[in-house]
Amino acid sequence: MSERDALIRVQSVQKTYLLGRYRLHVLRGCSVTVGDGEFLAIMGASGSGKSTLLHIMGALDTPDKGKVLFEDHDVFAGSAAARDRLRNQTFGFVFQFYHLLPELNVLENVLLPAMVGSSIAGWFSRKADVTAYARKVIEQVGLKDRIRHRPNELSGGERQRVAIGRALINRPRVLLADEPTGNLDTATGREILSLLTRLNEEGQTIVMVTHDAQVAAAAHRVVNLVDGQIRTRNAAGTRD
């Protein structure tokens, strides 16, 4: 992939956490690019900073140094509101622990990002279209019969499907998945992976964080995060 085709470019990002009196350098000049339509896996040991990198990439966290460019625009040069918009419109997050709102049913959880991006008037003008699309997405993730169920009535795999549906509702440019199979049994994890693969085949750009090489194998390209820096090989063995 050439620099010109890159959708996201992470450039020399540094991130340090203060743990009491100690500074923990999580990312030490980390750089990586994500191409449009690519399925990228970020691998690393536990505590290596891969989730932090994903959060910074998706404007959920801020770097101490370095840049994140999305379509050549510096994500952190704009306002907080612009980053909020970016999280809402451009990125879709899938978390290891699903992170669904327990008070909402499947449809409502999926619709949440659409509601966040709408004013009251705007919502009522597009509610029918968005709801129809949400139903389609729910069907796509295989939860057609569970649309009115609440998260506590769903299995882990189903919850993760809802999380994927929620991530897709605003037709994001990039799906950021943080250990999407980490809390699932092997069979269910495989189902989720095949769902992600299918989405990628349909053109969805995906960045996935995992510590499991078998899971990472589903991606086009794999990068390793070691000591806060990217040391990479893709799944097929080509260098980044």
Next chain:
Amino acid sequence: MYKLFLCLRYLRKRRIAFFAIAAVWLCTAMVLIVISVMGGFLDMVKARSRGLLGDLIMENGALQGFPFYQEFIDQIKKEMPDRIEEATPVIVNYGLLRFPSSNITKPVQVVGIRFEETCRVNDFRKGLFLERYYPGTDSLAPEKIPAFGLDASGEIVLPPEFQTAYERWLKTATPAEKAEAQRQRTGPYPGPGLFYPAHYLEPNRTQPGWLGDPEPGLIVGVDVCAKRLPNGEYERYYQRGYKLLLTLLPLTPRGTLAGGGTSAPTIAFHLVDDSCTGVYDIDSVSVYGDFDIIQNALLMGETKREDGTRIPPRATQVQIKVREQATAEKTHDFAIETRKLLQDRWTNFMEAHLDQTTEPTLLSEVEIRTWEEKQAKFIMAVEKEKILVTILFCIISLVAVLLVGCIFYMIVQQKTRDIGIVKSVGATWHGVASIFLAYGAAVGVVGGILGLICGAVFVHYINDIQDLLTKLNPNLQVWSPEVYTFSRIPNDVKPWDVGAIFVVAILASMTGSLIAAVKAARVWPVEALRYE
């Protein structure tokens, strides 16, 4: 959209919020009850504290009064017909009232009035008991004792003046008023106050008419001549025509007792009616006689010295009614404007008359005040009481704000992960804050509406509730008509109060949720989402 959606969803699903709603509900109801009862009490006090005062009152604060009152009344009536509707002199002094049949003597405040003029200046007529049922029959002029008669069938017949007046009242009275008249036993049947009992017992008296020697009439404050019952009604002991003896203490223009205190005239009166202004301090001491009779008895009338010079008559007050305007507020403003004009006129008038009196300070001390100013001490005391009680209950209501704050803080603590989720999908910090502020407002709206409904219902039925409690246990009677002079607890709920309390309930709930909202807004999504 998500703010409204999540706020409503949390309202339904978070049961802990019901405690916050209950707190707002109870406090709103409590404040509405307190404000309505105290506000109603204040309004009644204000309305009744006017008592027998005109819009404007001229007086110098001296018992011996001031001279040239009539000249000034004539002048202002002539010069300011567009402003002055009526003006009347009043004498206020003190005396001893004796009920000869019972040998009871009471100290009283003697008020000399021109009956018809006074009725035009203030609401005196409205407070008269018999005048209500026999309109136009009250008079302070000397008259005999009215006596009933019997027709051929033995039915009671009133003297023609009373019969006609009663029939005239019957035509205009509502069924409720008629029932009230029957209950008060003031109809053609000899009710209290109309007939002298001796004549009712006279078996051969068949012709209604008038008996005895004419005596001047005296209207007596209701609490002087009747007993107030625990239910707020009066038991009247004395009938119309009952003989009363009034002893007065005349003062010289200098303010000394006339005749060195040895000349205290006692005048015989007939009881004409009783007056209820609603203010116990007035009704328990006041008696009202004819202005000229009281003036002459107090040696305040016009006299001539041995050298032939004239000592002008004196009055202690001049009560003035201004022309009514479109609203009470406009009339009030108009009265204040008129007072200023009168003050200027009085200054000129006084300067022109100073050399005609031996006591110029009686003129120079005259002040013109509105009735509110005159009664300010009394009204302010109740107003301050209302403010104090309202403040106390608002302080108590702060507990509800704190409770809302605690509950919301707990909710935010429990919902930290959810806040992180909402932020991860693009919610702004102010959007998240507004979820909890809107949640607080929703708690205020729901609690406020419930509280206002309960409070309004409670206030509406407050007298029935008290009656029920009193029936269960007489010691539970919290409102004593004997003490408050109002027979019923005020139970008007003002729309303005309802609106204001509702807004304050919402704002208070939002204030309670403010800290929680700020905390929610400051949640760092990465931290919130890091751990399950």
